[in-house]
Amino acid sequence: MAVDLRPPALAPRPSLGLLIGLVVSSVLAALVLAVMLISGGPLGWGLAMLLALAPLPVLLAAVLCLDRLEPEPRLHLGFAFAWGAGVAVVLAIVFTLAGEAVVAGLGYGAGVADDVGTVILAPVIEEALKGAALLMLLRRRREIDGLTDGVIYASMAGLGFAAVENVGYYLGSYDEGGVGGVVETFVLRGVISPLGHPVYTSLIGIGVAAAVVHRRYWAIPLGYLGAVALHAMWNGSASTGSLALFGLAYLVIMAVLVVLIVVTVRERRLLVARMADVLPRYQATGLVSPQDAGMLGTLKARRHARRWARSAGLGRAMSDYQQAATELTMLHVRAERERMDLALFAAERDALLHVMAATRRW
Numbered sequence: 251m252a253v254d255l256r257p258p259a260l261a262p263r264p265s266l267g268l269l270i271g272l273v274v275s276s277v278l279a280a281l282v283l284a285v286m287l288i289s290g291g292p293l294g295w296g297l298a299m300l301l302a303l304a305p306l307p308v309l310l311a312a313v314l315c316l317d318r319l320e321p322e323p324r325l326h327l328g329f330a331f332a333w334g335a336g337v338a339v340v341l342a343i344v345f346t347l348a349g350e351a352v353v354a355g356l357g358y359g360a361g362v363a364d365d366v367g368t369v370i371l372a373p374v375i376e377e378a379l380k381g382a383a384l385l386m387l388l389r390r391r392r393e394i395d396g397l398t399d400g401v402i403y404a405s406m407a408g409l410g411f412a413a414v415e416n417v418g419y420y421l422g423s424y425d426e427g428g429v430g431g432v433v434e435t436f437v438l439r440g441v442i443s444p445l446g447h448p449v450y451t452s453l454i455g456i457g458v459a460a461a462v463v464h465r466r467y468w469a470i471p472l473g474y475l476g477a478v479a480l481h482a483m484w485n486g487s488a489s490t491g492s493l494a495l496f497g498l499a500y501l502v503i504m505a506v507l508v509v510l511i512v513v514t515v516r517e518r519r520l521l522v523a524r525m526a527d528v529l530p531r532y533q534a535t536g537l538v539s540p541q542d543a544g545m546l547g548t549l550k551a552r553r554h555a556r557r558w559a560r561s562a563g564l565g566r567a568m569s570d571y572q573q574a575a576t577e578l579t580m581l582h583v584r585a586e587r588e589r590m591d592l593a594l595f596a597a598e599r600d601a602l603l604h605v606m607a608a609t610r611r612w
Contacts, residue, residue, distance in 0.1 A: 271386065272329045275336030279414055282339055290421040297429070298420035301436045302413050305444050313405040313448065316398055316514050319521065320576050326393055330383045330403045334410030334447075338379035342411075345375045368489050373450075373481035376411065380447070381454035381474055383407040394462045395580050396521070397455075398514040404455025408447035415447075416440065438488075443500070446484060449507050450477040456513070463587065480506060521579065522549055528579045537606045538575070546575050571609035578602045 287295045317327075349371040354363040384403050387393065394400060416439055423431035439446075457473025460466045480503060487499035526547045532538045545551045552572055559568030578599065585595050 267386075268325060268329050271337070272325070272332050275329070275332035278336035278340045279332065279410075280336075282336070282343075282414055283417060286417055286421055290425065294421050294424035294432075295417075297424060297432055298417045301420050301432065301440060302416040305440050306409065306413055309409055309444055309448070312445075313402060313409065316518075317402050319518050320395065320580060321573070322393060322399060322402060326387060326403070327406050330387070330406035331410035333383040333386075334380050334407035334412075335414045336410075338376065338383070338407065338411050339414045341379050342372070342376045346371045349375070365489060369482055369486045372485060373478045376447075377450060377454065377474060377477040377481055380404070380407045380411055380451045381458075381477065384455055384458040385470075387458075394459050395584065396463060396517050397459045398517050400455030400457070400459030400462075401452045401510055401514055402455070404451040404453075404458075405448035408449070408451040411451075412439075412444070412447040443484070443503070445507060446481075446503065449503055449510065450481045452510050453477040453480070453506070456510075519549070521576070521583075522547060522552075524583065525575065525579045528582045529575060532578075532603070535603060537603060537610060542575075546572060567609045571606055574602050574605040574609065578606075 283299075286298070290298070314327075346367050350363040350367040353366050354360055358366075381404070384400065384407070387403060394403075419435055419439060420432050423435040427434070453473040453476040454470070455473070457469035457471070460469035460473075483499045484503060487495040490496075526543065529538045529543045529546060530540075533540065533543070545555045556565060556568050556572070559565045581595065581598055581602065584590060
């Protein structure tokens with residue numbers, strides 16, 4: 251039985267601005283791809299699209315696996331991805347070309363202008379535009395409960411941007427070197443560094459989440475500077491052709507990726523551990539037994555419970571129960587952090603308890 255974890259009385263209505271942003275971004279992404287099709291021809295465009303989309307399901311699954319404990323609204327995730335693929339790509343092209351034209355107009359020549367665009371303008375402009383998706387989500391502050399949420403939204407924006415950008419790179423490589431040129435570019439962008447954009451922008455996501463959760467607003471510009479530095483280092487190493495610089499940049503980016511993974515895993519473990527403090531308070535309701543609290547208190551026990559429930563045909567009910575209990579814990583965390591209105595806290599708490607009661611009946 252599917253249970254709605256966001257009762258109609260409490261579920262926030264979809265933001266009109268968010269819906270408009272999703273539509274506009276999607277249209278812009280489609281227009282960019284259409285222009286690429288017209289300029290590059292169907293054969294090269296088809297190959298470029300195939301290679302750009304091939305790793306995307308795996309990359310999306312890798313990002314969304316971080317979101318299993320307390321899933322984010324699909325509309326917000328879709329908006330972040332579409333923003334990166336549409337608005338961010340279009341404005342990045344416009345601003346970068348304009349900047350390169352200014353540099354060339356100052357008498358530095360096309361080669362210097364191209365290098366400036368690659369190493370300086372692109373990182374500064376692209377990270378600002380991708381990060382803007384997270385700043386827009388600041389209006390929906392309750393959806394960012396921790397650093398992991400910032401990483402997830404930033405990664406979605408980065409993956410959207412990279413998907414459309416890669417089509418352009420693969421198409422350009424096809425025009426210059428045929429299939430061999432495309433394969434060479436795919437190895438670099440699709441195999442060696444498919445998580446480049448998500449990693450860069452995740453630093454902005456960490457900064458935005460730190461501002462929302464801990465009121466550390468200085469973390470936003472710091473995260474942006476970190477994203478720009480990583481992006482510029484990678485672009486600079488690739489443009490120089492130095493294998494040593496390329497390897498160093500790759501190692502630094504991989505180290506940042508490992509740190510991001512450690513941060514998200516640690517935060518998830520802390521949230522699960524917090525349940526051991528919050529959920530026993532509700533044993534008197536009959537909705538949380540000592541066994542339930544133990545089951546919810548470790549990731550391994552939660553997985554084991556879902557496997558057992560699926561074997562009994564109750565997998566959805568168990569998943570909904572676990573998610574409602576997780577949301578209940580997050581409600582307590584948010585109430586302590588924000589000094590939430592007592593009436594609002596009680597209404598949301600009772601709605602989640604209602605969900606837990608409904609799932610327990612099954």
